[in-house]
Amino acid sequence: MSSHASSRQRAPVLGGPASTVETACPLDCPDACSLAVTVQRGKVIEIDGSHKNPVTDGYICAKVRKFGERLYGPDRILHPGVRRGRKGEGRFARVEWDEALGLIVNRFQKAKAEAGGASILPFSYGGSNGLLTQDNFDAQLWRRFGTSRLDRTVCAAPTGAANQALYGKMPSVTYRDYPHAALIVLWGVNPSASGIHLVPYVRDAQRRGATLVVVDPRATPLARMADVHLAVRPGTDVALALAVHRHLFAGGHVNEAFLREHTRGVEQLRERAEPWTIDKAAATCGLDPDAVRRFAELYARSSPALVRCGWGLERNRNGGNAAMAVLALPAVGGKFGVRGGGYSMSNSAAWNIDRTWIGSPEPETRLVNMNHLGRALTEYTDPPVKVLFVYNCNPVATVPDQRRIIRGLERDDLFTVAFEQVMTDTALYADVVLPATTFLEAYDFAKAYGPIHLDLGRPVVDAVGEARSNADVFGELCSRLGLLADEEPTGELDLMVRILDALPPAVGSDLRAGTSPVPACGTAPIQFVDVFPRTPDRKVDLFPAALEAEAPLGLYRFQPDPATEQYPLTLISPASDRTISSTLGELARPDVKLVMHPEDAAARGLSDGDLVRVFNDLGDVHCTLKVAATIRPGTISLPKGLWRRSTGNGLTATALVPDTLTDLGAGACFNDARVQVAALANA
Ligand code: SF4
Numbered sequence: 001m002s003s004h005a006s007s008r009q010r011a012p013v014l015g016g017p018a019s020t021v022e023t024a025c026p027l028d029c030p031d032a033c034s035l036a037v038t039v040q041r042g043k044v045i046e047i048d049g050s051h052k053n054p055v056t057d058g059y060i061c062a063k064v065r066k067f068g069e070r071l072y073g074p075d076r077i078l079h080p081g082v083r084r085g086r087k088g089e090g091r092f093a094r095v096e097w098d099e100a101l102g103l104i105v106n107r108f109q110k111a112k113a114e115a116g117g118a119s120i121l122p123f124s125y126g127g128s129n130g131l132l133t134q135d136n137f138d139a140q141l142w143r144r145f146g147t148s149r150l151d152r153t154v155c156a157a158p159t160g161a162a163n164q165a166l167y168g169k170m171p172s173v174t175y176r177d178y179p180h181a182a183l184i185v186l187w188g189v190n191p192s193a194s195g196i197h198l199v200p201y202v203r204d205a206q207r208r209g210a211t212l213v214v215v216d217p218r219a220t221p222l223a224r225m226a227d228v229h230l231a232v233r234p235g236t237d238v239a240l241a242l243a244v245h246r247h248l249f250a251g252g253h254v255n256e257a258f259l260r261e262h263t264r265g266v267e268q269l270r271e272r273a274e275p276w277t278i279d280k281a282a283a284t285c286g287l288d289p290d291a292v293r294r295f296a297e298l299y300a301r302s303s304p305a306l307v308r309c310g311w312g313l314e315r316n317r318n319g320g321n322a323a324m325a326v327l328a329l330p331a332v333g334g335k336f337g338v339r340g341g342g343y344s345m346s347n348s349a350a351w352n353i354d355r356t357w358i359g360s361p362e363p364e365t366r367l368v369n370m371n372h373l374g375r376a377l378t379e380y381t382d383p384p385v386k387v388l389f390v391y392n393c394n395p396v397a398t399v400p401d402q403r404r405i406i407r408g409l410e411r412d413d414l415f416t417v418a419f420e421q422v423m424t425d426t427a428l429y430a431d432v433v434l435p436a437t438t439f440l441e442a443y444d445f446a447k448a449y450g451p452i453h454l455d456l457g458r459p460v461v462d463a464v465g466e467a468r469s470n471a472d473v474f475g476e477l478c479s480r481l482g483l484l485a486d487e488e489p490t491g492e493l494d495l496m497v498r499i500l501d502a503l504p505p506a507v508g509s510d511l512r513a514g515t516s517p518v519p520a521c522g523t524a525p526i527q528f529v530d531v532f533p534r535t536p537d538r539k540v541d542l543f544p545a546a547l548e549a550e551a552p553l554g555l556y557r558f559q560p561d562p563a564t565e566q567y568p569l570t571l572i573s574p575a576s577d578r579t580i581s582s583t584l585g586e587l588a589r590p591d592v593k594l595v596m597h598p599e600d601a602a603a604r605g606l607s608d609g610d611l612v613r614v615f616n617d618l619g620d621v622h623c624t625l626k627v628a629a630t631i632r633p634g635t636i637s638l639p640k641g642l643w644r645r646s647t648g649n650g651l652t653a654t655a656l657v658p659d660t661l662t663d664l665g666a667g668a669c670f671n672d673a674r675v676q677v678a679a680l681a682n683a
Contacts, residue, residue, distance in 0.1 A: 016041045022050055022514075024457040025064055026130030026439050027580045030195040030346070030450030033060045037440065037460045044068045044440060044461055052516065055175055055197050055451045062577065063584055070438065071464060075422040075586045077435040078465025087410050090428040097466065100432050101473075105480045107387055107415045108145065115383035117146030118366040121376060125154055127392030127421075127583060128470075130444030130457065134392050135355060136495055137474035143360040144483040148385070151369045154399060155581075156346065157665035158314040162323035165544040166331075168534025169349035171521045173306055173342050174451050179205045180340025183302035185213045185295075187326055188237065189310025192221040194575040195450050198308075211302065213295055215240065216312065217572065218595075218637065219630040228295050231632040233286035234570050234671040235316035239558055240292065241325030243281030245273040247296035248333050255334025262528070263331050265543025272556035273325075284558070286632065299333060304341030312574060316671040317559045320664020324547070325556055330527075331540045342527035348449040349534075351519050357495075357502045359488070371659050371668045374401040377408020389417045391436065391470065396425035397582035397643055400668050402655035403619045419473060422586050425644045435467040442469040443496050445511075452523045456511045471495045551663040559663065567616045567674040569600065570635045573653035582641035592646045593626035596677065597633040601625065604677060611648065611680040614638070616673065619655035622648030622680055636677065640670075648680075 018040040025033045034053035038046040047067055049060040070076070080100035081092025111119045122142045124134055142149070163169050178184060178201040191198040202222060206212055214223035215230045215237065223229040232240055248254050249270050259266045278296065282289035299305055307329055313322045327343055335341045368376050373395050376385050388409075396405055409416060409429035418427035419434040427433050439446075441463045446455045463469075475490030484490065489498060500508040510517035525531040532538050548555045563570065579585045594614055596606070606612060608627040613620050614636070621638065631637055642652040656673040 018045065021458070021460040022052060023440070023460055024053075024444075024446035024455035025060070026128050026133065026444045026446040026457055027064070027583060028126035028129045029061075029580055030448060031055060031197045032446040032448030032451070032453050032455060033064070033197075034455060035060065035064070039460055042461055044071055053451075053453055053455065055448070055453065057197070061196050063580055066584065066587060067438070067440065069587055070422060070584060071440060073422070073586065076464060077420055077423055077427070077433055078467070079435055080466065081433045083431045087429045088406070090423055092433055097468070100434060101476060101480060103432055104417055105477065108481065111386040111415070112145070115386055118148045119383040119386040120145070120147040121368055121385045121388050122147055122150055123370065123373065123388060123390045123393055123395060124150065125152055125370070125393040125398070126581065127394070128439060128444060130439065130446060131353070131499060132442070132444045132492065132495060133470045136358060137471055137478055137490070138391070139358050140360055141474050141478050141481070141483065143358075143362055144478070145481060146363055146365055148366045148368050149362065151367050151666060153665060153667045154370050155668070156311060156314070157667035158320035158662045159309060159311060159323040159345065159665075161320055161547065161665035162327055163345050165547050166324065166327050166533075166540055166542065170527060170533050171347055171350040171452065171525050171531045172527065173340065173344040174347065174524050175201045176451070177340045177524050178202055178306065179208055179210075181205055181210050181304045181306040182340075183211045183213065183298055183305040185215065185299070185305070185307045186222060187215040187307060187309055188312030188314070189308055190216065190218070190220040190222070190312070190574065193577045194580070198450060211298055213298065217632045217635045218574070228291060228298070230285070230287055230291060230295060233284070233561075233632065234572055234635060235318055235561060236285040236558070237313040237322035238318045238325050238556065239276055239281045239284040240287070241322065241329060242273045242276035242556060243278050243292060244296045244299055244329060245269065245325065245332055246276050247278065247293075248300055249273065251300055253300035254332055258334050258336070259332070262533075263540040263542050264537075265541055266332070268543035269328060269332070269556060286634070299329065303335065304338045305330070305333065305335045306340055306342060306344060308344040312671075314662065314667060315572075316669050317562070317660065317663060319662040319667060319669070320547070321551060321556055321558070324664070328540075328542055331542060336528035337526065339526050346449045347452050348447060350452045350521055351447065351454060351507070353447075353503065357498045369661065369666050370395070371400050371661060371666070373399050374404025374408055375659060377411065377414065378404060385414065387415045387417070389419070390426055390430070391419040394424040394426045394582045394585075396429075397585060397641060397652060398654065400654055400657040400670065401618060401659040402651060404659075419470070421467070424582070424586070434473060435465055436473075437463050437467045437469045441467060443492060445499065452519060452521070454507065454511070454517055454519075456514070547664055553663075562672055563674045567676050568634070569675050569677060570671065571614065571653060571656055571673040571675045572635060572637050572671045573640045573657075574637060576639035576641070578639065579641040582643065585641050585643035585646070589646065591624050592639060592642060594623050594677070595626050595628055595631050595637040597631055597635075598627050598629055599633045600636070600677075601627040604679075606677070606679060612677050613680050614656065614675050614677050616656050616675045618658065619651050620649070621651050621653065621655060625677075636675070
């Protein structure tokens with residue numbers, strides 16, 4: 001489907017023959033686009049979409065079209081370096097790879113001898129979501145050396161826990177089936193900023209008569225085109241979903257036969273939903289009761305009805321229960337079994353890839369929640385963190401409690417390694433920096449998690465400077481630390497072959513041949529026809545005992561808003577159309593704006609364009625105010641993934657985010673930041 005006309009200008013031709021090379025985008029985005037990269041004189045001159053992946057359909061986001069600016073930009077790390085200035089200054093002396101790796105190996109061995117392997121903390125996330133770039137030789141290294149383990153829960157942990165417990169991560173509705181839906185509910189997701197290829201499918205469904213409901217505190221582009229926009233108060237989605245459940249139960253809109261045959265725990269869910277009348281939920285969520293009633297009725301009476309559960313609803317103290325309640329709706333409402341009906345969530349588990357090629361079991365070493373990085377660096381004593389190794393990740397920009405993280409990184413007795421593509425806010429604090437390849441300079445497997453699509457990305461140009469791939473560097477560290485048996489592979493190509501051999505034979509051979517493989521479930525499964533829950537008894541577990549025990553108040557319960565008189569405003573930091581998490585945050589962007597509703601601005605005597613200070617007890621952020629009715633009153637917004645250079649005082653939204661954890665999955669509570677805003681001059 002081709003509703004996006006490409007309006008790009010081709011880059012000026014510099015001379016010499018140009019060739020176009022096919023590869024795939026492995027960045028942390030649901031779409032995993034197929035790319036056509038134009039290369040001239042060994043340099044990337046244009047990046048565009050190809051038609052190999054039908055969802056890509058020849059167009060890509062503006063973010064990756066600009067990726068050449070990262071590849072060749074002034075922030076690129078070109079060679080290994082050893083710190084010369086103070087931590088944070090970013091002054092490094094160039095050294096050879098051999099010297100840098102030798103230094104790291106010595107510090108690893110010293111830390112282990114003095115305080116045990118757990119004094120080394122590896123820190124990574126989805127800077128590349130590719131199968132090659134994370135959880136391979138790196139996992140082998142950390143497991144065999146006995147370092148601390150990292151609980152990677154900064155994103156998708158509560159929704160993942162809910163999806164796993166309810167459905168065993170059953171494959172879900174893919175983009176191409178959206179046009180079959182009569183009702184689409186986009187809940188906590190803004191595809192216009194991330195996962196853009198969903199947008200034309202939603203628009204196509206609307207043209208065919210589908211009703212669109214958007215649940216989001218902001219008037220996102222699709223919310224403005226929706227039939228019902230519920231600008232929910234952040235952190236209250238669970239109440240809204242439970243009110244819909246109650247409406248389904250009370251109105252006789254449930255499919256009793258389906259519930260008997262395919263679910264467990266419905267009575268407990270019914271009981272927990274019972275207090276949530278539409279009026280009570282509307283008051284809690286800050287919504288018009290009539291709009292909530294209309295939504296509940298639409299959901300009760302529409303078929304096929306599709307709920308797209310996003311990640312916006314999980315970023316608060318009630319995020320796990322919100323995901324549980326939202327994902328349970330199609331089971332209670334009897335919405336499965338038809339094309340375009342059911343739920344749509346991450347499809348990352350659709351391929352059933354369990355990384356059998358990592359040749360070591362996970363040891364029982366200390367588990368550090370990544371949202372507690374600041375605490376780990378400044379408070380942990382048994383043992384203290386002596387070595388921090390950061391890769392695929394920029395925690396200063398992305399992890400809660402920014403100031404505490406910076407304090408930790410400033411420790412003189414901490415040895416920090418940053419293995420990075422560009423000089424990030426975190427890399428500035430490193431003792432040793434190592435240059436990493438980007439996906440345009442190395443192999444990787446791009447696995448979509450919106451569509452069901454898997455592709456093999458190839459290097460389109462030689463590595464810039466002395467950059468090396470993750471597989472090569474972690475393989476060599478394993479080798480230098482004596483962690484490999486004689487015959488074990490260490491290099492990127494060895495690892496790629498190992499992965500291809502470990503995939504189902506048909507998948508591996510399709511990838512080798514450059515064609516798109518199809519998993520056992522197909523690429524557009526109908527839930528409860530083609531795929532079923534992957535729970536032990538193949539039933540939907542609506543009231544999993546383990547999650548009831550894990551949630552502080554139990555399942556389907558609501559924890560009240562943390563606002564205080566001093567800090568009454570809810571700060572959210574949603575994904576933007578500029579960065580992929582914090583990736584590309586180094587590129588120049590227009591002045592970053594704090595978005596505030598006119599009522600809140602008037603109450604504070606603030607006007608559009610004012611310089612303001614957003615603050616709470618954790619920190620403050622100086623930026624420019626944008627007054628707009630595109631956000632609900634009481635909620636303000638700064639973009640996710642900002643680098644420190646983007647604001648007036650070098651702190652970003654994460655400086656205002658507490659390191660408290662979600663009710664399920666131990667995720668980050670970004671949207672539980674409660675703040676005040678004042679004019680900068682008066683603050
Ligand atoms: S970030 Fe997403 S939309 Fe952009 S090129 Fe990569 S997969 Fe496509």
